[in-house]
Amino acid sequence: MPINPEYLGRSYVAAAPYQVGREKIREFAAAIGESSPLCSDPVAARAGGHADVVAPPTFAIVLTRQFSELAIFDPGLGVDYSRVVHGEQRFSHARPIVAGDELVGTVTIAEIRTAGRNVMLTTRTELTTVAGEPVCTAYSTLVVRGSAPARDR
Amino acid sequence: MAPAYDEVEVGSELPPMTIPVTRLDLVRYCGASGDFNVIHWNERLARSVGLPDVIAHGMFTMAAAGRLVSDWAGDPAAVLEYGVRFSSMVVVPDAAAADVDGARLEVSGVVQEKLPERRVAVSITARSAGAKVLTQARAVVQLA
Numbered sequence: 575m576p577i578n579p580e581y582l583g584r585s586y587v588a589a590a591p592y593q594v595g596r597e598k599i600r601e602f603a604a605a606i607g608e609s610s611p612l613c614s615d616p617v618a619a620r621a622g623g624h625a626d627v628v629a630p631p632t633f634a635i636v637l638t639r640q641f642s643e644l645a646i647f648d649p650g651l652g653v654d655y656s657r658v659v660h661g662e663q664r665f666s667h668a669r670p671i672v673a674g675d676e677l678v679g680t681v682t683i684a685e686i687r688t689a690g691r692n693v694m695l696t697t698r699t700e701l702t703t704v705a706g707e708p709v710c711t712a713y714s715t716l717v718v719r720g721s722a723p724a725r726d727r
Numbered sequence: 728m729a730p731a732y733d734e735v736e737v738g739s740e741l742p743p744m745t746i747p748v749t750r751l752d753l754v755r756y757c758g759a760s761g762d763f764n765v766i767h768w769n770e771r772l773a774r775s776v777g778l779p780d781v782i783a784h785g786m787f788t789m790a791a792a793g794r795l796v797s798d799w800a801g802d803p804a805a806v807l808e809y810g811v812r813f814s815s816m817v818v819v820p821d822a823a824a825a826d827v828d829g830a831r832l833e834v835s836g837v838v839q840e841k842l843p844e845r846r847v848a849v850s851i852t853a854r855s856a857g858a859k860v861l862t863q864a865r866a867v868v869q870l871a
Contacts, residue, residue, distance in 0.1 A: 598759075603803075605759035606790035607746065610803055624804065631797065631806040631866075632790040636760055660785040662863075664810030670803070713810070 576723045577693045581651045582686050586644035588679040591704050592637045596673035599629045606630060619672070626673035634665055638699040638712040641679040645697055646716070651683070653695065653718055661694060662715035668708040676704045684713065693721045729801030732845040732870040741799045741836040741849065746791050748783055748819055748855075749829035756787045770821065783817035788832065788860055792853040795834045796866045799849075807846065808867035815858040830855055836866075845870050 596616065603613035611618035612628045619627045646653050671677070678701070685696035694715055701710040730739075753767045762784055765772040773781050789811050797803040819830045833854045840848040851864035 602759045605752070605755045606787065606794065607752075608790075608794055608797065608803060610797065610801075613803060622802065622804075628802075628804045630790060630803045631793055631809045632786060635786050639761060660813055662810070662812045663786065663789060664808070666808045667806070 576652060577686055577695060577718060577721050578650060578652050579686050581648070581683050583683060584645070584651075585680055585682045586641075586648070588641035588644060588681065591676040591678050592640070594629065594671055594673055594675040594677060596627050598636070599627050599633065599671075599673055602633050602636065603630055606632070616673075624670065624672055629671035629673075631665060631667065632663075633671055634667075634701060634710045634712050635663070637677060637679060637701060638681075638714065641699055642681050642697050642714060645681045645683055646695075652721075653716070654721065657719040657721060659717045659719065660714070661717040662696075662713070664713040666711045666713075668710065671701075671709060675709065677701045677709060678704055685715075688722045689717075691720050691722050693718045729805075730799065730870060732841075732847070735838055735841070735847055735870065737838055737841060739838040741795055741838075743833070743835040744795050744798075746794075746832040746834060747829055748787075748791070748817060748832055749822055750781060750819055752829075753781065753783055753787065753819060756784055756790075760784065760786060762786065778816070778818075780818050780820055783819055783830070785811075785813040788813070788817050788853060788855075789864075791832055792834045792851055792861060792864065793866065795836050795851060796849050796868055799836075800868050800870065805869045806866050807869055809865075811851075811861045811864040813860070814862040815855075815860045817855045817860050832860070839865070842867065
């Protein structure tokens with residue numbers, strides 16, 4: 575199934591806030607082997623100038639994976655998820671995510687590019703607090719294998 | 728001890744890391760991240776879609792390799808930007824069934840550029856079983 579190029583630039587709003595929990599940050603840090611007390615101990619985090627325990631730099635994927643499903647699973651876009659491979663990922667932080675944050679997101683289909691028989695689909699997710707403070711921008715490029723239109727039929 | 732911006736030079740190497748990766752690490756990352764794709768924990772289903780074995784989540788590899796930079800900076804919050812391209816799979820065999828103990832991730836990094844506002848760009852290299860598993864891996868780090 576080909577990807578619909580008319581979806582370039584389309585945005586999806588994830589309006590239900592994600593509540594960043596202290597135990598979730600601890601769990602994520604432990605799962606990636608991050609042992610900094612800033613990720614687990616609120617006293618150490620506050621002494622380091624943070625409001626609460628700090629999320630590791632790639633923690634935002636927990637939210638952006640959920641939020642970007644609004645785009646990826648939009649039937650009109652035409653992504654066959656069984657053909658998807660993660661190609662690239664980037665995070666740009668305006669400030670660290672900390673426990674207690676309530677974050678919402680806007681997912682935009684930023685690029686649709688053909689590479690051979692594959693389509694490279696890039697989403698940009700802007701994470702902000704519910705009050706609108708920018709926190710993190712995540713760019714995710716998915717390789718959708720075999721989804722470019724055939725040249726000859 | 729975190730490095731000071733004034734003491735860091737382009738070409739300065741970060742202390743390299745060897746990170747063992749086991750099936751248990753992947754199962755734990757499934758739960759922590761919410762990504763339960765079967766190719767990360769079920770060998771039979773991974774092989775059925777043409778993979779050599781269970782493979783690590785790209786995001787697990789990215790996160791584990793990112794520790795090189797957050798450890799060096801002494802603060803995970805100092806990593807302002809971090810981006811990678813996933814170039815090869817990290818294949819994670821079953822340690823219990825074989826005379827192997829999972830996979831290994833070899834991570835190294837070098838200061839690529841000194842930026843304004845006491846920031847530096849670090850280029851990261853991550854290999855497993857001889858293959859580069861991340862390319863164009865780059866982090867921007869706030870130093871003191």
